[in-house]
Amino acid sequence: MIAPATRFLLPPDREATAPPERRGLARDGVRLLVAGPDGVSHHRFADLGDHLRPGDLLVVNTSATLPAALDARRVDGAPTVVHVSTTLDDDTWVIEPRLPDGPDRGVRPGDVLLLADAVRVELIAPYPDPDAVVPRLWRARTHPGRAAEEFLTRHGRPIGYGYLAGSYPLGDHQTVYALQPGSAEMASAGRPFTERLLIRLMARGVLVAPLVLHAGVSSPEKYEPPMPERFTVPASTARLVGSTRAAGGRVVAVGTTVVRALETAADPDGTVHPAHGWTDLVLGPDRPSRAVTGLVTGLHAPEASHLLLLEAVAGPALVGRAYRAAVEHGDYLWHEFGDSTLFLP
Numbered sequence: 001m002i003a004p005a006t007r008f009l010l011p012p013d014r015e016a017t018a019p020p021e022r023r024g025l026a027r028d029g030v031r032l033l034v035a036g037p038d039g040v041s042h043h044r045f046a047d048l049g050d051h052l053r054p055g056d057l058l059v060v061n062t063s064a065t066l067p068a069a070l071d072a073r074r075v076d077g078a079p080t081v082v083h084v085s086t087t088l089d090d091d092t093w094v095i096e097p098r099l100p101d102g103p104d105r106g107v108r109p110g111d112v113l114l115l116a117d118a119v120r121v122e123l124i125a126p127y128p129d130p131d132a133v134v135p136r137l138w139r140a141r142t143h144p145g146r147a148a149e150e151f152l153t154r155h156g157r158p159i160g161y162g163y164l165a166g167s168y169p170l171g172d173h174q175t176v177y178a179l180q181p182g183s184a185e186m187a188s189a190g191r192p193f194t195e196r197l198l199i200r201l202m203a204r205g206v207l208v209a210p211l212v213l214h215a216g217v218s219s220p221e222k223y224e225p226p227m228p229e230r231f232t233v234p235a236s237t238a239r240l241v242g243s244t245r246a247a248g249g250r251v252v253a254v255g256t257t258v259v260r261a262l263e264t265a266a267d268p269d270g271t272v273h274p275a276h277g278w279t280d281l282v283l284g285p286d287r288p289s290r291a292v293t294g295l296v297t298g299l300h301a302p303e304a305s306h307l308l309l310l311e312a313v314a315g316p317a318l319v320g321r322a323y324r325a326a327v328e329h330g331d332y333l334w335h336e337f338g339d340s341t342l343f344l345p
Contacts, residue, residue, distance in 0.1 A: 002308070003303060004303065004305075004307035004310075004311055004316075005311060005316035005319075005320065006310070006311065006316060006319045006320045006323050007302070007303070007320075008302055008324065008327050009302065009327075010301065010302055010334060014327075014332065014333055014334055015163040015333060015335050015338070016163075016334065016336070016337040016338035016339075017164055017337075018164065018166070018168070018337060019168060020192075020337060021172075022172075026194070027191070027192055027193075027194050028044070028045045028048075028192045028193065028194045028196075028197050029044055029045065029046065030044070030045050030333075030338065030339045031043070031044060031045070031331060031332055031339035031340070032044055032045045032047060032048060032339070032340045032341070033322055033325060033326055033329075033332065033339070033340070033341045034051050034341075034342045034344070035318050035321060035322035035325075035341060035342070035343050035344070036318075036344040036345065037344075037345070039321075040321055040325040042325075042329060045193075045197075046194075046197060048197065048201070048296070048342065049197075049200055049201050049204050049206065051342055051344065052204075052206050052250075053205075053250070054204060054205025054206065055205060055206075055244065055247055055248070055249035056206050056251075056252055056294075057206075057207045057209060057240055057241065057244040057249055057250070057251050057252065058201065058207065058252050058254055058296075059208075059209050059210070059237060059241070059251065059252070059253050059254060059258050059262060060175075060177055060190050060193075060208060060210055060211075060254045060255075060258065061175075061187040061210075061211060061212065061213050061215075061254065061257045061258050061261070062175075062177050062179040062180055062210045062211070062212055063179075063180055063181075063183040063187055063212050063213060063214050063215065064178035064179060064181040064182065064183065065158065065173045065174055065178065065186045065187075066084070066148075066149060066152045066153070066181050066182065067152050067153065067156035067157045067158050067170055068083055068084045068085070068152055068156055069081060069082070069083055069084075069158065069159045069160070070084065070116070070152070070155060071115075071155075072113040072114060072115050074111075074114070075112055075114065080099070080104065080113065082095050082098065082121065083096040083184065084148055084156070084184060085137060085184045085216035085217040086182075086184065086214060086216050086229070086230065087148045088139065091141075091145065092139050092140060092141050093121065093140050093141070093142065093148055094127050094137055094139055094140070094216065095121065095123075095138055095140050096136060096137050096138070096217050097113065097138065100162075101162070103136040105136075107123055108123070109123055109124060109125055110123065111123045115142075115151075115155070116154075116155040117151075119142050119143070119144065119146055119151070120142065120143045121140045121142050122140060122142075123139075123140050124139045124140055124141060125138070125139050126138060126139075127227075128227060128228060128280075136224075137216075137217070137227065149182075158170050158172075158173045159184060159217065161335075163335060164337075172337075173186045173336075174191075175187065175190040175193060176193055177190070177193070177198070177210070180212050182212070182214030182230070183214050183215040183216075184215060184216050185215055185216075185217060185218055187213070187215055187255050187257050187258075188298050188335075188337075189254050189255030189256070189258075189296055189297045189298055189340070190255055190296075191337070192340055193254075207240060207244065207249075209237040209240045209241070210237060211231065211232060211258060211262070212261075213229055213230070213257040213258070213260060213261045213279075214230045215229060224305060225305050226306075227280075228278045228279065228280040229257070229278065229279055230278055231260070231261040231275070231276065231277070231278070231279050232261075232275070232276040233264075233272065233273075233274055233276070235274040238265065238272045238273055238275075241262065241272040241291055242271060242272060245270060245293075250293045250294045251291055251293050252292075252294035252295065252342075252344075253292045253295050253313075254296045255296065255297055256306050256310075258292075259283065259289065259295060259309055260279055260281055260283070260309070262291050262292055263283060263287075263289055263290060263291060263292065264281045266291040267290070268290060269290070270290040271291075272291050282305070282309075283308060283309045283312035283313075284309070285308075285311070285312070288312045289312050289313045293313075293344075294313075294343060294345070295310065295313045295341075295342070295343045296341070296342050297310065297340065298334070298335070298336065298338055298340055299323075299326060299332060299333070299334045299335075299338055299339060299340075299341065300334075301334065301335075307319065310343065313343060313345065314343035314345040315345055318343060319343070322341055322343065326339075326341070
């Protein structure tokens with residue numbers, strides 16, 4: 001992966017350590033930085049409708065978060081943790097063995113980890129590149145075979161990282177429109193939406209359309225591209241994207257997952273077709289967005305591959321201005337429970 005043009009240093013104490021509701025805010029009370037041709041301005045997420053027009057289309061990801069973290073043991077009895085990223089078409093799991101401070105780089109093919117209910121998970125090969133020398137993710141098989149969703153529902157908990165002040169229930173890791181379980185981690189760009197805000201947007205003439213992309217575990221590595229992910233763009237959503245573009249409206253993706261799904265289904269001229277399957281699309285300087293013309297998203301870590309996708313939609317100059325403003329303003333918080341940006345290039 002090439003490096004994003006947007007470069008910044010994240011100051012200390014700028015990570016959201018808890019959901020906003022547990023910090024005394026409403027779900028839609030987080031900050032909203034709006035970046036467009038006229039500059040950068042600062043608002044609350046509840047004000048989103050002030051920046052959209054009748055006829056604009058919001059596309060949301062209705063994937064629901066699974067409790068994808070599992071306690072495990074090595075065969076010598078040492079405790080460890082497994083993050084389940086996704087399942088493949090051959091019923092194998094894609095997992096990330098974890099140490100307290102990050103991925104476990106010491107595992108090897110054939111290693112076995114012990115889960116609840118006497119289930120063993122055997123590492124088969126690195127994923128997605130089986131020849132990777134120091135992999136983070138592994139294709140693995142359970143013995144006896146288990147359906148991941150059912151097993152996680154019984155034994156898992158939501159994935160959380162060290163910047164969080166505690167563990168929070170699965171409901172804190174869901175959007176209000178989550179329907180289809182399948183994401184290892186929350187499609188967090190949509191978390192600030194409330195039922196009330198969605199109704200207000202629709203009453204003002206803003207359209208809302210769904211798709212599904214089941215997000216895997218987030219990438220903690222610099223320049224690491226997003227992994228292949230399962231997605232569905234319904235025919236109704238494809239039609240709405242086409243009619244919105246034809247009428248001069250803006251297609252505003254709620255999250256990088258939505259951008260990835262729509263752009264996978266888009267022709268070079270921006271026409272979006274119904275589609276489903278797996279996407280390994282990576283947007284960047286050599287593959288700008290074709291259908292998406294606006295983006296609601298959270299604040300991403302320095303040098304994360306997601307910044308390349310933002311630049312593919314909004315352009316490096318606008319993304320750079322937005323992140324400089326977020327860093328300098330002092331009140332913005334990063335990560336899944338943090339603040340939001342709206343790019344309208």
